[in-house]
Amino acid sequence: MTAPHRPTTPTIDPSTPNIQTRPSLGLTLITDFITPAEETTLISAFHSSTGIPPQASAKRRLSQHFGHHFDYTTFGASSSVYTPVPAHIAAILPRLPLREGIDVPPDQFTLQYYPPGAGIPPHVDTHSMFGEALYSLSFGSGVSMVFRLAGRNEARKMRLPKRSLGGSTSASAEMVRMEEEREEEREEWELMLPARSLLVMTGPSRYGYTHGIKGRKTDVVDGEQVVRGGRYSITMRSVRRGQEVGCACEYPGIFLALLLISSEPPLHLFSLAPSPRAWRRSPNITCLTCYLGEKFGASSAFDFTGRESLLPAVATTPVSRCSSWNPNDVNGINPWYDIDSVIPRQTCLTLSESAPINGCLLMLLPSEVMNDILKNIPPVSLVALSLINKEMWEIIGPHFSRNISNSQA
Ligand SMILES: O=C(O)CCC(=O)C(=O)O
Ligand SMILES: [Fe+2]
Numbered sequence: 001m002t003a004p005h006r007p008t009t010p011t012i013d014p015s016t017p018n019i020q021t022r023p024s025l026g027l028t029l030i031t032d033f034i035t036p037a038e039e040t041t042l043i044s045a046f047h048s049s050t051g052i053p054p055q056a057s058a059k060r061r062l063s064q065h066f067g068h069h070f071d072y073t074t075f076g077a078s079s080s081v082y083t084p085v086p087a088h089i090a091a092i093l094p095r096l097p098l099r100e101g102i103d104v105p106p107d108q109f110t111l112q113y114y115p116p117g118a119g120i121p122p123h124v125d126t127h128s129m130f131g132e133a134l135y136s137l138s139f140g141s142g143v144s145m146v147f148r149l150a151g152r153n154e155a156r157k158m159r160l161p162k163r164s165l166g167g168s169t170s171a172s173a174e175m176v177r178m179e180e181e182r183e184e185e186r187e188e189w190e191l192m193l194p195a196r197s198l199l200v201m202t203g204p205s206r207y208g209y210t211h212g213i214k215g216r217k218t219d220v221v222d223g224e225q226v227v228r229g230g231r232y233s234i235t236m237r238s239v240r241r242g243q244e245v246g247c248a249c250e251y252p253g254i255f256l257a258l259l260l261i262s263s264e265p266p267l268h269l270f271s272l273a274p275s276p277r278a279w280r281r282s283p284n285i286t287c288l289t290c291y292l293g294e295k296f297g298a299s300s301a302f303d304f305t306g307r308e309s310l311l312p313a314v315a316t317t318p319v320s321r322c323s324s325w326n327p328n329d330v331n332g333i334n335p336w337y338d339i340d341s342v343i344p345r346q347t348c349l350t351l352s353e354s355a356p357i358n359g360c361l362l363m364l365l366p367s368e369v370m371n372d373i374l375k376n377i378p379p380v381s382l383v384a385l386s387l388i389n390k391e392m393w394e395i396i397g398p399h400f401s402r403n404i405s406n407s408q409a
Helices: 036-050 152-159 170-185 203-208 276-281 283-295 319-324 367-376 390-408
Strands: 019-022 027-030 062-071 076-083 108-114 120-123 134-139 143-149 188-193 198-201 209-213 218-221 224-227 231-237 254-262 357-366 380-388
Touching: 027 188, 036 062, 036 134, 036 231, 143 218, 188 218, 203 209
Parallel strands: none
Antiparallel strands: 019 027, 027 198, 062 076, 062 108, 108 231, 120 209, 134 198, 134 231, 143 188, 143 209, 218 224, 254 357, 254 380
């Protein structure tokens, strides 16, 4: 294990010494963004509205939502649950740095209280459902936020189970080896967010890195161990709606998709979800999840079971189709795991047990193609099998170019 690096040296304009920017990361930290009086107001408002006394020894992170509520099933925003934004939060908004013509004022606010020792797992906030700029206001106590280049590990978790990766072909073994080597190189670094500071994430820091907070009671600040106090934060996001939903960022990912071609509605959406935590960790797969949730008007299309398994964990209706469908036993081929044998042949399988489903097509698709398919070929049901990342695509993509050009034709 290498020690966390420091982030790149910030750029500071002498006329605004409290603003540290890291242009290559799209990251800005503004210290003393709110006054101590505002901090006191925000803290007492949190305790009076939640009814939690200030000295309460909470064990885990507590969240409160304003504006469109955060939806923990899609990791997007709820379209139905809304709490008006209180005046003490609204008062901060005019001060937020917005890039002209790019950023819009946030309309989704998650206020969190982290008792000392609590953290938040590394994640990338959902691309498709929230605008680019993310704002995080810290108060009560500072904390060290951990950034890590996103992608390989997250994608790997979503992609294929280890037994398949380590399995039959030298190509897949090689992929594993390369991933492991690259894993070592991934840089992780920490940035201290002082109380009353505002963090702004755009570009690479928003899309290309995970951010999280380690669950520990101390942080190292300028070489000194500092004991954490209770920290509050307000994460401010802008919600995308309608035509804006989708992801056009530079980190789109490539999906290994199984399209179930169905002759009749209703559409049945299945999803292979290792666990809600893994979905959350994988930036690109949440794009798809949210995209579908929004597209088909239901976050309940995805009903996570939380099983640590890549088997079809989820079904809307009927559940029996999902559970009776043994993925190891479809025409003697394992369509889920046997990437090498199935995809190059662009196998079209007939699922005799699943009457409304006429067939399925397993292929690798860049996410834009996937979006196109969803728009243009109803009715299909879609199984988001997995995700591979850009680097992986460079290795295996050439083998599948025929499939991609077919699907684009
Ligand atoms: O507490 C924070 O500053 C960050 C919280 C966060 O990353 C989130 O809610 O998505
Ligand atoms: Fe976040």
